[in-house]
Amino acid sequence: MNSSADSPTRLDVEMVVNGEPVRRAIEARTLLIDFLRTELGLTGTHNGCSYGVCGACTVLVNGVAARSCIALAAQLDGATIETIESVSHTERGQEILETFSRCRGLQCGFCTPGVVMTLVELDRRIETPNRDEIEDSIDGHLCRCTGYAGIKEAVDQTLGRVGR
């Protein structure tokens, strides 16, 4: 039996991150993004604005896109987390990444991990998301390089909106 570190300032958390069960004792104030980057070394998720606006830190929490910079890791005990590192592990994920590359959906790449995770969620839906939902989702990401045309093209091609 593990001895528990649990106290209000230092808490035990267990999550499944990219398919791997992890367990850590963390400071109560630890943000999900710092848990991923610092505790687990998953530095693919980027910290942009730190207040939920830019979308660079977007990951999937229990299959749904969420901002890891404004989520406390200790609130997510038992959650399943997916980050950009998991995307290339599936054939579909590879296709999405290749589509971004082909469509020039990135330049510096800082915002890309977040955009891709939002797209992974949309792509998994059983019902094809409508134009409004797609735009609402992509609007949740700021990109300072490409001007969005390439990103939107990659999103459209991934979701089968236009021929490849």
Add this chain to the structure above:
Amino acid sequence: MKPAPLRLVRARTLDDVWRAFAESSGDAKAIAGGQSLVAMLNLRLATPHTLIDLSGVDDLRRLSVSPTEIRVGAMVAQRTAEHDPDLRQVFPVMSRAVSHIGHPQIRSRGTVGGNVAHADPSSELPALMVLVDATMEVVGPRGPRRIPAVDFFQGPYTTALGDDEILANIVIGREAIDRHYGFHEIARCRGAFAMTGVIGSIDSSPSSVRVALFGVAPTPVRVELGALGLMESWGSADFDRALLEHYTEVLSPNDDFQATANQRLSYAGVCTKKVVHELVG
């Protein structure tokens, strides 16, 4: 950026919540989805000693929808309220208002109760609550209280909640459910905080039209366009004049980096006309 050191108590029951409040020497804050609060922690605009995490309290997560009453548990995710098929059918204005909160990536963690209890003057749901005379079911160690929405919102980010109370449910009654609704807001871009917005409702005749405005005063402002006689001039320039006159009196917009007070006053008129048009044509 990261929050200052803090304590986090992961409550499972309401009793856990009261105990944590009692043990916290008065500097505890309940945290729901954290989509505003954690941003404020990161910016050190809030530095509570203790956070009480409500996400494990299942009693706060119930959503029940019938044609006569809607009860939304405070911890119902905004995305759930946005997409729930029953709610969309029975009270679509709620889903519509929720869809303007941030982006889908925010609404996945953000909760209905968290948004309402945060009481941001530019937020949609507080205005909807005031428009529909929603009842705020509040619970605390001294028992439950029912607070009408109009009394709940007391100022920017300020509500009638006591230091050791939390919002448990929002209740919307039949009279509100049976009305028809219109919605319009002006924001710099989709997902941005609204500079000004209006939600309106009607039952059968134009004399029943009322609106609630957000982003133009410290709390939502409800205006009975019908009862004030303003609807009698709808469609003529007199309506615009009378509306502006009334709004100048009852609204108290601020200047900020997004818009001047005068712009907001003007937007209030624009939004109102769009909403009234949606309601009566």
